[in-house]
Amino acid sequence: MRRYGKNSDEDDVRVRPNRRGSRPRTHRRPKHEDAAAGFVLTVDRGRITCLVEDRTVTAMKARELGRKSVVVGDRVAVVGDLSGRKDTLARIVRVEERSSALRRTADDDDPMERVVVANADQLAIVTALADPEPRPRLIDRCLVAAYDAGLDPLLILTKADLAPAGPLLDTYAPLGIRHVVTSAGRFAPGAGPAPDEEGGPGTGGPGEEDPEVLAAVERVRELLTGRVTAFVGHSGVGKTTLVNALVPERQRATGDVNAVTGRGRHTTVSALALPLPGVPGWVIDTPGVRSFGLHHVDPSRVIHAFPDLEPGTADCPRACSHDEPDCALDAWVAAGHAEPARLHSLRRLLATRERREGD
Numbered sequence: 001m002r003r004y005g006k007n008s009d010e011d012d013v014r015v016r017p018n019r020r021g022s023r024p025r026t027h028r029r030p031k032h033e034d035a036a037a038g039f040v041l042t043v044d045r046g047r048i049t050c051l052v053e054d055r056t057v058t059a060m061k062a063r064e065l066g067r068k069s070v071v072v073g074d075r076v077a078v079v080g081d082l083s084g085r086k087d088t089l090a091r092i093v094r095v096e097e098r099s100s101a102l103r104r105t106a107d108d109d110d111p112m113e114r115v116v117v118a119n120a121d122q123l124a125i126v127t128a129l130a131d132p133e134p135r136p137r138l139i140d141r142c143l144v145a146a147y148d149a150g151l152d153p154l155l156i157l158t159k160a161d162l163a164p165a166g167p168l169l170d171t172y173a174p175l176g177i178r179h180v181v182t183s184a185g186r187f188a189p190g191a192g193p194a195p196d197e198e199g200g201p202g203t204g205g206p207g208e209e210d211p212e213v214l215a216a217v218e219r220v221r222e223l224l225t226g227r228v229t230a231f232v233g234h235s236g237v238g239k240t241t242l243v244n245a246l247v248p249e250r251q252r253a254t255g256d257v258n259a260v261t262g263r264g265r266h267t268t269v270s271a272l273a274l275p276l277p278g279v280p281g282w283v284i285d286t287p288g289v290r291s292f293g294l295h296h297v298d299p300s301r302v303i304h305a306f307p308d309l310e311p312g313t314a315d316c317p318r319a320c321s322h323d324e325p326d327c328a329l330d331a332w333v334a335a336g337h338a339e340p341a342r343l344h345s346l347r348r349l350l351a352t353r354e355r356r357e358g359d
């Protein structure tokens with residue numbers, strides 16, 4: 001279907017770039033000053049779903065943006081058909097400056113360093129206390145990614161019904177990371193009914209019956225309020241269960257995305273931004289953390305998250321790795337300026353930048 005006149009720029013973006021002899025069809029370029037502000041909710045193979053006022057608009061990147069990436073969380077300027085009606089396609093003509101960029105390094109599967117989430121200010125690292133076993137090295141890598149991007153880390157430990165949180169929390173105590181311990185097992189579909197429960201699982205949502213579960217989810221909600229939080233977690237840790245408890249509309253929201261993309265979305269392919277119901281704030285659910293390569297990370301950005309240690313690096317040799325005999329941080333700690341456990345934790349984090357088998 002081809003439209004002319006008012007919708008000519010919409011027609012323009014429908015032209016496939018590789019179609020033989022194709023040319024921009026616009027007779028008049030839209031004035032970008034008239035562009036509306038959009039917030040990117042998800043990106044699926046070049047199709048960008050954004051929120052424009054209260055409408056969900058599907059858009060594509062304008063040609064003039066070139067290779068510039070548009071990612072979840074981006075603030076963008078959108079032109080064209082902004083009605084949000086089915087089968088309409090708008091155009092993103094500008095990406096506003098990002099306040100933060102959570103990145104992953106190029107790896108064997110993908111040679112490009114990429115921004116995963118833009119404009120987040122918090123990274124929720126979801127880890128199960130058991131099933132699957134916690135992987136402290138992976139948590140450390142997430143922490144480094146958070147510090148590098150300038151995001152506040154938040155540790156969410158799930159499945160407390162299966163194992164105690166104490167030992168893992170001890171590991172992170174010197175880092176002073178905020179944490180919440182949750183347990184949603186008895187409510188989660190497929191988890192089996194709790195012994196004291198009459199009916200099967202999956203009837204009530206998490207938190208509907210158990211005051212402790214409710215308290216944990218509420219505590220998480222409080223920590224997310226007013227913030228843009230990217231959620232990361234290894235497969236099976238209960239991230240989806242938690243996000244669904246926080247954003248019960250999620251099923252519907254993913255349904256909408258399905259309608260937009262026409263694809264099934266049982267596994268999260270792209271990150272997806274979800275508004276917290278009733279309070280300001282966004283949850284950005286991301287697929288897996290396998291791809292958190294950290295080669296791009298500059299140690300000085302990580303040390304910035306350690307204000308007690310940072311001044312001690314003034315006497316370090318140039319380009320100090322902070323894990324070498326001449327590093328000034330040992331003397332700094334010996335002089336009582338910071339706790340040895342803090343330096344130990346910093347060094348452990350910096351060491352995770354070297355990828356090892358199985359990370």
Ligand SMILES: Nc1nc2c(ncn2[C@@H]2O[C@H](COP(=O)(O)OP(=O)(O)OP(=O)(O)O)[C@@H](O)[C@H]2O)c(=O)[nH]1
Binds near residue numbers: 162233234235237241
């Ligand atoms: N025992 C227990 N099981 C839980 C808890 N939270 C979630 N589960 C179960 O753990 C399994 C994985 O949960 P999901 O929410 O699908 O985990 P996920 O991290 O989204 O994993 P993927 O969907 O593979 O990315 C499911 O069978 C849940 O029912 C919990 O607190 N305790």
Ligand SMILES: [Zn+2]
Binds near residue numbers: 313317
């Ligand atoms: Zn040093």
